[in-house]
Amino acid sequence: MAGLPSTARVVIIGGGVVGASSLYHLCKAGWTDCVLLEKNELTSGSTWHAAGNVPTFSSSWSLMNMQRYSTEFYRDLAEAVDYPMNYHVTGSLRLAHSKERMQEFQRAKGMGRYQGMDIDVVGLDEIKRRYPFIETHELKGALYDPSDGDIDPAQLTQALAKGARDMGAKIIRFCPVTGVRRENGEWVVATPQGDIRCEIIVNAAGYRAAEVGKMFGREVPMMVMSHQYILFEEIPELAAWTREQGKKLPLLRDVDTSYYLRQEKSGMNLGPYERNCRAHWATHNDPIPEDFSFQLFPDDLDRLEHYLADAVARVPI
Secondary structure, eight states: OOOOOSEEEEEEEOOSHHHHHHHHHHHHTTOOOEEEEOSSSTTOSHHHHOOOEEOOOOSSHHHHHHHHHHHHHHHHHHHHHTOOOOEEEOOEEEEEOSHHHHHHHHHHHHHHHHTTOOOEEEOHHHHHHHOTTOOOTTOOEEEEETTOEEEOHHHHHHHHHHHHHHTTOEEEOSOOOOEEEEETTEEEEEETTEEEEEEEEEEOOGGGHHHHHHTTTOOOOOOEEOOOOEEOOOOHHHHHHHHHHTSOOOEEEETTTTEEEEEETTEEEEEEOOSSOOEESOSTTSOOOSOOTTOOOOOOGGGGHHHHHHHHHHSOO
């Protein structure tokens, strides 16, 4: 393990995909005197829980542009840093149940086309052609995004970390930040391995970002939510289709019912965005634990019944 340096230009707190990406991009910009501090192992927090979807759709111009950049960046990253990773560009169908949703998709298509993205608005026949197992009841159409897909979040983080290390940055694992203070125009970051002085601190602490914010006397407006998703075993019809076609189904997104359905090997991954969701560590009686690395919340599957029933009716296999 590399020793903790006494100074750096930038200290990044948090060793998930956001922290590793910040480190990599700072190095690409020439800021190689940077140190990332992680309290456990890389990807042990929010990134470990991530499903790894990589969309480009957004109703915000800047977010769409950032996501477009990400899809292009990920395609070449493995070769650029010599680190293999699983990145599946499957495309996606974002379903519309109403005329208003179709209008939103037309607007997004216009933004995307201007940014050089080949997204399109399609009708029911095209939905069925691209996704033969779907039932099209109550649908008006869909937004098709050929650049959508999924990536392994842990592999992505490790690739970014390797690229940053190769450019001269330092990553210190198992080194929690215990406090920060201002001294002689610099930040002093305290850790069990000693102090490190820097010009800039980046808070990339994921679900612990509010906890880090309090070290600066700031309230970070965020809340930790439990997001459940269901992994299905192999589906014979899907396995046969994949063998015949040599590819995965497009990622299906139903923004009105509020879930995504993604092919995972020869099974499915159903990830609802729950309206009846639950916050955690939100009160003094439910404090954030000292360590939650590589851990899960208990199942609460009754909350998913509505989404599961809708998805089964939409894709009966």
